[in-house]
Amino acid sequence: MLLDTSSWVEYFLGTEKGKKVKEIIKKEASASVITLGELVNWCLRNNKNHEQYVELVQLGSAILPVDKTTSVLAGRINHERKKSLKNWGVMDSIILATSMIYDLKLVRTDHHFQDQPNLTYSQP
Numbered sequence: 001m002l003l004d005t006s007s008w009v010e011y012f013l014g015t016e017k018g019k020k021v022k023e024i025i026k027k028e029a030s031a032s033v034i035t036l037g038e039l040v041n042w043c044l045r046n047n048k049n050h051e052q053y054v055e056l057v058q059l060g061s062a063i064l065p066v067d068k069t070t071s072v073l074a075g076r077i078n079h080e081r082k083k084s085l086k087n088w089g090v091m092d093s094i095i096l097a098t099s100m101i102y103d104l105k106l107v108r109t110d111h112h113f114q115d116q117p118n119l120t121y122s123q124p
């Protein structure tokens with residue numbers, strides 16, 4: 001399964017959703033390399049040691065790269081989704097494209113992917 005950044009944040013905060021994410025991480029988890037950048041941003045906004053959190057993601061999951069195929073698909077997804085979703089961003093498009101390219105269920109705890117039931121794992 002591919003964990004988006006919101007799932008990692010819930011896990012690190014130890015929330016109820018985070019406890020469910022922890023069970024997923026124990027089995028098999030992946031993360032987009034883009035998630036590392038989003039996580040660093042979250043850490044800096046919240047005065048947390050980003051190096052420690054990045055290391056934990058690296059230890060708890062396979063880090064998937066963004067290549068040309070993923071980037072092109074993400075561009076297409078971004079173009080379409082921006083038509084109907086106000087707060088949709090290119091990072092979300094890259095993460096969704098990564099889940100599609102690697103044929104992984106997407107674990108998310110935020111609202112960005114809720115209209116994608118065939119591609120996403122419902123909120124843990």
